[in-house]
Amino acid sequence: MAALPNISDIREMQAWSDHARRQGKRIVMVPTMGFLHEGHLSLVRQGRKEGDCLVVSIFANPAQFAPSEDFGSYPRDLERDVRLLMEERVDLLFNPTAEDMYPRGYQTYVDVEQVSRPLCGAHRAGHFRGVATVVLKLFHIVRPHAAMFGLKDYQQVQVIRRMSEDLNLDVEIVACPTVRASDGLAMSSRNHYLEPAEREAARCLQSALGKAEALVRGGETLAERIREAVVEEISRHPPARLEYADLCDPKELQPVEEVKGPTLLALCAWVGKARLIDNRVLAGKEP
Ligand code: PAF
Numbered sequence: 001m002a003a004l005p006n007i008s009d010i011r012e013m014q015a016w017s018d019h020a021r022r023q024g025k026r027i028v029m030v031p032t033m034g035f036l037h038e039g040h041l042s043l044v045r046q047g048r049k050e051g052d053c054l055v056v057s058i059f060a061n062p063a064q065f066a067p068s069e070d071f072g073s074y075p076r077d078l079e080r081d082v083r084l085l086m087e088e089r090v091d092l093l094f095n096p097t098a099e100d101m102y103p104r105g106y107q108t109y110v111d112v113e114q115v116s117r118p119l120c121g122a123h124r125a126g127h128f129r130g131v132a133t134v135v136l137k138l139f140h141i142v143r144p145h146a147a148m149f150g151l152k153d154y155q156q157v158q159v160i161r162r163m164s165e166d167l168n169l170d171v172e173i174v175a176c177p178t179v180r181a182s183d184g185l186a187m188s189s190r191n192h193y194l195e196p197a198e199r200e201a202a203r204c205l206q207s208a209l210g211k212a213e214a215l216v217r218g219g220e221t222l223a224e225r226i227r228e229a230v231v232e233e234i235s236r237h238p239p240a241r242l243e244y245a246d247l248c249d250p251k252e253l254q255p256v257e258e259v260k261g262p263t264l265l266a267l268c269a270w271v272g273k274a275r276l277i278d279n280r281v282l283a284g285k286e287p
Contacts, residue, residue, distance in 0.1 A: 004086045006093045010101075010141050013094050017055075017143040026051035029144035031135060034058040035075040036084050039179040039187035043148040044088045046176050050146050056085055057094040057138055059101065063109070064130030070273070075192045094142060101137060109133045112159045112166070118253050119155050119266050120277065123243055128159045135160055139171050146172040150179070152186045154266060154279045158253060178278070180206070186278050193274040202271045204237035205278040208245070212265050216282045221259045223247040226282075234269055243268040243275070250281055259283050 007013045020027055028051035030043045040056075047054050058081060065071035078095070085093055109129050116128035139147065149157045157175045164173055179187045184206035185199070194202055208230040215226050230245040248255050250264040259282055266279040 002086075004082050004090065004093050006082075006095065008095050008097060008100075010096060013096075013141050014143065016092065017141075020053050021143065025053045026146070027053045027055060027142065027144045028146045028148065029055045029057060029138070029142045030148045031057045031059075031138050033060045033074065033189070034081050035077055035189040035192070036081045037179075037187045037189060037191075038181075039150050039152060041084065041088060042179045043150060043176055044085070044090060046174070047146075047148045048088075050148070050172075050174060053091045055092045055094055055142050055144065056090050057096075057142065059094075059096055059098075059134065059138070061101075061130060061134040062098055063102065063133055064127050066125060066127070069124070070190075075189050094138075096141070101134070110136050110163060110167075112162050115155070115158050115162045115253055118248060118255070119244065119246055120268060121155065123268070128156070131156055132159055132163050136163065136167070136169075139169060144171055146174055148174050148176060150177075151175050152178040152188065152278065154264065155253060158251065186276075188274075188276065190274045190276065193272060195272060198239060198272040198274070201237045201240045202269075202274070202276055204234050204240050205267055205269055205276055208233040208267060209265060209278060209280040213280060213282055216259055223255075223257050223259060223263075226259065226265070230265070230267065234267075239271060241270045243270060247282075 017027055028047040030047050032040050060074055062071055110132040111129050112132050121128050161173050164171060183203055185202055211229050211233050212226045215229055220226060227245050234240050234242040245267045248264050250262050256263055263282045264279055265282055268277045
C-alpha cells in the first residue's frame with residue numbers, strides 16, 4: 001500500500017488546498033484529535049461520498065482542555081491512525097504541531113456565546129471556545145467545502161453550526177449519526193480509559209436514554225419526570241456518576257420544562273477516569 005500523503009506545515013496545507021480548488025475539486029475534511037475509532041471512520045466514509053478530496057486532520061487541541069483535564073493523558077497512536085486512514089484511502093493527513101497552531105504571543109479566540117454555555121459548557125469552562133477557535137483555524141488552513149462532525153458531540157455540532165452561520169463561513173457542516181459499539185456505548189476515544197467493570201456500568205447512559213424515550217412514547221411530557229427517571233437509572237449503576245442530564249430545545253440548547261416537540265436529552269456521566277457523553281432527540285428528529 002502506498003504511503004499516506006501527509007502535511008504538517010500550515011502554508012503547505014493552504015497551497016495544497018488552493019491547488020485542489022483551482023482544479024475544481026470539492027474538498028471535504030474530517031477534523032479529529034486522533035486515536036481513531038469506528039465513529040471517526042464512519043465520518044471518513046461518509047465524507048468520501050461528499051466530495052473529491054478527503055482530508056483528515058489530527059490535532060490534539062490543547063486550547064479545548066482545562067488545566068485540570070486529560071490533555072496530557074489523552075490517548076494517542078499516530079502509527080495506528082495512519083494505517084487506518086490508508087485503509088480508507090484518505091487523500092491527505094494534516095497534522096500540524098501545537099507550536100505552529102498556537103505560536104508564542106497567540107491571543108485570538110472565538111466565543112460562541114449562548115450555545116456554548118449550557119450542558120458541557122457549564123462544566124468545562126473554555127472548552128467550546130477552544131473547539132470553535134481550532135475549527136475556525138482548521139477551516140482557514142484546509143479550506144474545505146464541507147466538514148464532517150459526529151452527533152455524539154451534539155453541542156459541539158451546534159456550536160460549529162452557529163459559528164459558521166454568524167461568521168458567514170462558506171463551509172457546509174455535515175452532521176452524522178452517533179456510531180455505537182455492539183454493547184450500545186457511543187464510540188469515543190475516552191472509552192479506552194474504561195476497565196471491564198466500568199464498561200459494563202457505562203451502558204447505563206444508553207439505557208437511561210432508552211427509558212426516557214419510552215416515557216415520552218408513553219405520553220410523559222414533564223421534563224422533570226423524565227430527568228428523574230434518567231437520574232435513577234444512572235444511580236443504579238455505580239461507579240457511573242451523573243454530571244448532568246438536561247432536556248433542552250435541540251437548536252439553541254435552552255432548557256425546556258415540557259416536551260412539546262423535538263427535544264434534546266443530553267447526558268454526561270463519569271465512569272472511573274472516563275467522562276462520557278451521549279444524547280437522544282426525543283419526540284422527533286435532530287433539526
Ligand atoms: O471532536 C473532536 O475531536 C474535536 O473537538 C475537534 C472537532 C477535532 C476539534 O478539536
